Amino acid sequence: MFELRLEQGSLLKKVMEAIKDLVNDANFDCSATGFSMQAMDSSHVALVALLLRSEGFEHYRCDRNISMGINLANMAKILKCAGNDDIVTVKADDGTDSVTFMFESPTQDKISDFELKLMDIDSEHLGIPEAEYDAIVRMPSAEFARICKDLSSIGDTVVLSVTKEGVKFSTRGDIGTANIVCRQNTSVDKPEEATIIEMKEMVSLTFALRYMNSFAKATPLASQVNISLSSDLPVVVEYKIAEMGYIRFYLAPKIEEEEAEAHVETKSKSEAKRPIKPKPDVKSEVETNLEVEDSHMEPEVVNKPQLDTKPKKETNGEVEVMDV
Amino acid sequence: MFELRLEQGSLLKKVMEAIKDLVNDANFDCSATGFSMQAMDSSHVALVALLLRSEGFEHYRCDRNISMGINLANMAKILKCAGNDDIVTVKADDGTDSVTFMFESPTQDKISDFELKLMDIDSEHLGIPEAEYDAIVRMPSAEFARICKDLSSIGDTVVLSVTKEGVKFSTRGDIGTANIVCRQNTSVDKPEEATIIEMKEMVSLTFALRYMNSFAKATPLASQVNISLSSDLPVVVEYKIAEMGYIRFYLAPKIEEEEAEAHVETKSKSEAKRPIKPKPDVKSEVETNLEVEDSHMEPEVVNKPQLDTKPKKETNGEVEVMDV
Amino acid sequence: MFELRLEQGSLLKKVMEAIKDLVNDANFDCSATGFSMQAMDSSHVALVALLLRSEGFEHYRCDRNISMGINLANMAKILKCAGNDDIVTVKADDGTDSVTFMFESPTQDKISDFELKLMDIDSEHLGIPEAEYDAIVRMPSAEFARICKDLSSIGDTVVLSVTKEGVKFSTRGDIGTANIVCRQNTSVDKPEEATIIEMKEMVSLTFALRYMNSFAKATPLASQVNISLSSDLPVVVEYKIAEMGYIRFYLAPKIEEEEAEAHVETKSKSEAKRPIKPKPDVKSEVETNLEVEDSHMEPEVVNKPQLDTKPKKETNGEVEVMDV
Numbered sequence: 001m002f003e004l005r006l007e008q009g010s011l012l013k014k015v016m017e018a019i020k021d022l023v024n025d026a027n028f029d030c031s032a033t034g035f036s037m038q039a040m041d042s043s044h045v046a047l048v049a050l051l052l053r054s055e056g057f058e059h060y061r062c063d064r065n066i067s068m069g070i071n072l073a074n075m076a077k078i079l080k081c082a083g084n085d086d087i088v089t090v091k092a093d094d095g096t097d098s099v100t101f102m103f104e105s106p107t108q109d110k111i112s113d114f115e116l117k118l119m120d121i122d123s124e125h126l127g128i129p130e131a132e133y134d135a136i137v138r139m140p141s142a143e144f145a146r147i148c149k150d151l152s153s154i155g156d157t158v159v160l161s162v163t164k165e166g167v168k169f170s171t172r173g174d175i176g177t178a179n180i181v182c183r184q185n186t187s188v189d190k191p192e193e194a195t196i197i198e199m200k201e202m203v204s205l206t207f208a209l210r211y212m213n214s215f216a217k218a219t220p221l222a223s224q225v226n227i228s229l230s231s232d233l234p235v236v237v238e239y240k241i242a243e244m245g246y247i248r249f250y251l252a253p254k255i256e257e258e259e260a261e262a263h264v265e266t267k268s269k270s271e272a273k274r275p276i277k278p279k280p281d282v283k284s285e286v287e288t289n290l291e292v293e294d295s296h297m298e299p300e301v302v303n304k305p306q307l308d309t310k311p312k313k314e315t316n317g318e319v320e321v322m323d324v
Numbered sequence: 325m326f327e328l329r330l331e332q333g334s335l336l337k338k339v340m341e342a343i344k345d346l347v348n349d350a351n352f353d354c355s356a357t358g359f360s361m362q363a364m365d366s367s368h369v370a371l372v373a374l375l376l377r378s379e380g381f382e383h384y385r386c387d388r389n390i391s392m393g394i395n396l397a398n399m400a401k402i403l404k405c406a407g408n409d410d411i412v413t414v415k416a417d418d419g420t421d422s423v424t425f426m427f428e429s430p431t432q433d434k435i436s437d438f439e440l441k442l443m444d445i446d447s448e449h450l451g452i453p454e455a456e457y458d459a460i461v462r463m464p465s466a467e468f469a470r471i472c473k474d475l476s477s478i479g480d481t482v483v484l485s486v487t488k489e490g491v492k493f494s495t496r497g498d499i500g501t502a503n504i505v506c507r508q509n510t511s512v513d514k515p516e517e518a519t520i521i522e523m524k525e526m527v528s529l530t531f532a533l534r535y536m537n538s539f540a541k542a543t544p545l546a547s548q549v550n551i552s553l554s555s556d557l558p559v560v561v562e563y564k565i566a567e568m569g570y571i572r573f574y575l576a577p578k579i580e581e582e583e584a585e586a587h588v589e590t591k592s593k594s595e596a597k598r599p600i601k602p603k604p605d606v607k608s609e610v611e612t613n614l615e616v617e618d619s620h621m622e623p624e625v626v627n628k629p630q631l632d633t634k635p636k637k638e639t640n641g642e643v644e645v646m647d648v
Numbered sequence: 649m650f651e652l653r654l655e656q657g658s659l660l661k662k663v664m665e666a667i668k669d670l671v672n673d674a675n676f677d678c679s680a681t682g683f684s685m686q687a688m689d690s691s692h693v694a695l696v697a698l699l700l701r702s703e704g705f706e707h708y709r710c711d712r713n714i715s716m717g718i719n720l721a722n723m724a725k726i727l728k729c730a731g732n733d734d735i736v737t738v739k740a741d742d743g744t745d746s747v748t749f750m751f752e753s754p755t756q757d758k759i760s761d762f763e764l765k766l767m768d769i770d771s772e773h774l775g776i777p778e779a780e781y782d783a784i785v786r787m788p789s790a791e792f793a794r795i796c797k798d799l800s801s802i803g804d805t806v807v808l809s810v811t812k813e814g815v816k817f818s819t820r821g822d823i824g825t826a827n828i829v830c831r832q833n834t835s836v837d838k839p840e841e842a843t844i845i846e847m848k849e850m851v852s853l854t855f856a857l858r859y860m861n862s863f864a865k866a867t868p869l870a871s872q873v874n875i876s877l878s879s880d881l882p883v884v885v886e887y888k889i890a891e892m893g894y895i896r897f898y899l900a901p902k903i904e905e906e907e908a909e910a911h912v913e914t915k916s917k918s919e920a921k922r923p924i925k926p927k928p929d930v931k932s933e934v935e936t937n938l939e940v941e942d943s944h945m946e947p948e949v950v951n952k953p954q955l956d957t958k959p960k961k962e963t964n965g966e967v968e969v970m971d972v
Contacts (some may be wrong), residue, residue, distance in 0.1 A: 071499070074499040074500075077477040077478065077499070078477075078478070078499075078500075078502075080474070080477065081474035081477070081502070081504075098500060107509075108507070109506060109507050109509045109519065110467070110504065110505070110506050110507070111504070111505045111507075112474075112502065112503065112504040112505070113502070113503050114478070114500060114501070114502045114503075115500045115501045115502075116499060116500040117499060117500050143758070150728070150729035150760075153725040153726075153728065153729070154725065154726070154762070175719070175722040175725070175726075175764060175765060176722075176726075176746060176762060176763045176764040176765050177762070177763045178726075178729070178760065178761070178762045178763075179760065179761050179762075180729075180758065180759070180760040181758070181759045181760070182757060182758050183756070183757050183758070183759075185755075185757045195757065395823070398823040398824075401801040401802070401823070402801075402802070402823075402824075402826075404798070404801065405798035405801070405826070405828075422824060431833075432831070433830060433831050433833045433843065434791070434828065434829070434830050434831070435828070435829045435831075436798075436826065436827065436828040436829070437826070437827050438802070438824060438825070438826045438827075439824045439825045439826075440823060440824040441823060441824050
């Protein structure tokens with residue numbers, strides 16, 4: 001038996017809107033730790049990790065670990081039926097093939113329950129070990145979303161360059177070039193408007209704007225976004241969820257064009273990406289990982305995951321290496 | 325000569341928006357009683373009846389009864405040109421082939437007149453006798469609209485079940501099932517938020533959500549909707565229009581799937597509907613009907629129409645039986 | 649070296665939104681007088697003239713006259729990236745093949761620069777001499793936009809008729825006819841709500857609504873629009889831009905249908921237009937024209953341009969006669 005109750009039902013709606021376009025189907029894992037999900041996007045380039053810790057719920061009960069295979073578009077359809085002030089309860093019996101969503105209006109005059117059929121989904125669990133990042137940028141999430149959208153009208157990729165002074169987003173397209181610089185700014189009236197750079201080393205990495213724009217759909221969840229960058233690691237774009245957890249998006253950098261062109265001279269516009277090699281884990285390992293991450297989570301330098309390189313077979317999962 | 329003047333011009337705009345997607349062409353009947361319209365939807369499954377009583381207009385003159393055949397999409401186009409605060413005048417001369425809409429801005433600085441060509445439309449007038457309903461639900465119209473929209477994302481039909489405690493809307497689709505219960509609630513601060521059940525007998529009927537969603541386009545006209553249900557009758561979904569009249573939508577229930585499958589075993593998903601058999605009347609009879617309805621209209625248990633079964637030929641109309 | 653700086657960056661965004669759907673590519677001319685553009689629409693029926701006088705900018709420097717060939721859709725894409733409160737700087741070096749747009753947020757925390765490649769565009773400069781107009785209508789721009797949009801749902805052309813009492817917009821289509829009269833009204837509380845008619849002679853001219861609707865995209869630039877009409881001249885639809893200049897749209901009237909049908913009996917719906925014959929000038933002449941216009945610009949009866957009939961060759965331009 002698994003049951004969670006969340007008074008701020010709109011939060012689950014926002015979570016679903018943030019990931020439903022990126023991921024088709026995914027296993028949601030329910031354990032004593034919390035409600036979590038990890039999945040590759042449908043083109044196997046980006047990775048999404050969601051955690052909602054058990055302490056964050058008004059009520060949370062999980063007798064034994066269960067994994068629920070869910071089509072995210074369908075779950076989003078159901079959550080759209082919840083009013084923004086509704087109390088949401090999610091419930092599944094052991095060994096059942098469905099999960100129940102219940103929405104109660106604040107006045108209790110309207111009670112809705114939706115039963116969603118579960119699916120069998122092959123999935124690998126990637127162990128995401130801690131990592132040290134060369135630079136971490138914390139900035140207003142709406143600003144980040146705006147910049148990614150604006151640059152998309154000019155080019156397909158963004159070069160993210162971090163210096164002590166600020167972070168620069170650059171692109172290049174048929175019509176010309178664009179550079180947007182956000183300066184470090186810690187002395188703002190509202191903390192959610194701050195732009196804070198933590199930097200050990202200057203870093204400059206190239207990413208597909210298409211994915212950045214997908215990640216930015218999580219903007220309604222958090223007023224700030226954390227972008228963690230290292231030369232040899234996938235970027236982590238993290239949105240904190242209230243007091244409960246986070247959504248993290250991982251994306252491998254593209255090999256910069258000059259570099260790529262040196263090797264692949266026949267390609268005029270290199271689409272090459274540094275490969276992410278996933279390391280599937282059995283579930284117990286993953287939960288341990290999450291706990292370890294939690295205990296190390298610090299206000300400024302949140303989680304330092306690293307996608308490992310040695311794939312392991314998961315119980316019900318096929319190991320899949322990200323598209324490169 | 326026929327002329328009506330309505331200071332609240334936005335009301336006619338809302339009426340047109342409520343019915344233009346359901347009905348293509350219809351005869352608008354102008355008599356001493358008022359301005360009325362009755363038409364089957366274009367797929368001949370649902371029936372719409374509109375009444376705006378003469379007393380509700382700032383000015384109303386009707387020298388002799390006329391019937392104006394109008395394409396509703398075109399009338400909606402013209403009414404869209406009216407400002408929300410404009411005074412609307414509708415005018416037709418006897419024996420003319422056009423109707424004139426005049427819009428005056430409150431300051432009288434802008435005067436628009438639109439002449440719309442009339443059409444010859446074959447139509448039957450259904451006599452809708454009074455009926456006793458097993459259950460009448462009065463609830464906030466926006467809530468009803470929201471529920472029909474939400475359920476449409478899950479299934480194609482809705483089962484409406486009324487008990488003393490409340491009304492339940494249920495559906496079932498490929499992804500799962502949904503039940504939404506609205507409890508009776510008469511002790512609300514705002515009367516427009518009440519949900520009131522008047523029930524003689526429990527009733528449970530199945531309807532096509534597509535039509536319910538069409539009916540719900542009348543939501544801007546009234547804060548409450550009245551839903552009248554009986555096992556052997558079409559449902560009546562009624563929106564009151566200010567102090568003037570109403571829009572009523574009639575829809576025959578579907579034969580429930582189990583029942584239908586027992587009879588029609590070759591159909592995997594029964595689309596069978598209980599037939600509505602219209603009884604066309606000559607116009608004078610209809611007007612009498614409307615008057616009778618009016619005189620019986622009571623605050624809580626508004627009109628109890630019943631679609632009669634014996635068709636009569638109308639002067640210019642072809643009798644058409646609703647699609648089943 | 650050319651550089652202009654505008655604190656009200658949103659103004660340039662609005663200018664671009666006003667013309668980008670009408671004109672594909674155009675030469676922007678930068679001189680001591682100001683920043684100006686003149687171009688035919690892509691179907692060579694309408695003419696757009698933009699002027700932003702140098703005095704209107706916070707900073708304006710133009711060492712020598714330059715003409716920048718720009719794709720307007722691309723320039724609009726870039727300006728969309730400017731925040732509404734951003735300070736905009738436009739910069740081009742002599743002999744360069746690109747122009748730079750710089751956007752600074754009010755707090756200076758975000759600095760964006762966009763480099764747009766310039767194009768070689770063949771263009772003719774039309775000398776638009778002063779003209780006396782039979783009638784000039786000044787009315788709220790939003791009202792004009794609303795009327796053109798409303799009439800488009802009925803017909804394809806609008807007959808603009810001016811009398812001392814007011815201006816009438818008429819159309820006719822398959823579903824019927826429409827007439828909208830705006831009365832002269834000078835005694836309003838807010839000057840931007842006035843409708844003012846200056847008339848020497850009654851005038852009645854027919855125009856394609858499609859173009860009027862395009863012109864109306866400039867509505868956000870000015871609360872009032874000036875419409876200058878003469879029987880033998882293209883209409884001028886003018887939107888003033890703050891203290892800086894204007895956008896003017898020129899459109900030749902259609903030959904009225906009766907008239908046209910008399911001549912072209914085989915055409916059921918005449919599309920004939922009075923031809924505009926452009927007179928390309930060398931650039932120095934044009935600048936003189938602009939200065940002359942400026943010096944003659946008066947508060948009420950702003951510029952009275954007339955499209956001349958004798959084409960001259962421009963240095964880099966092909967002479968093109970407007971489609972008729």
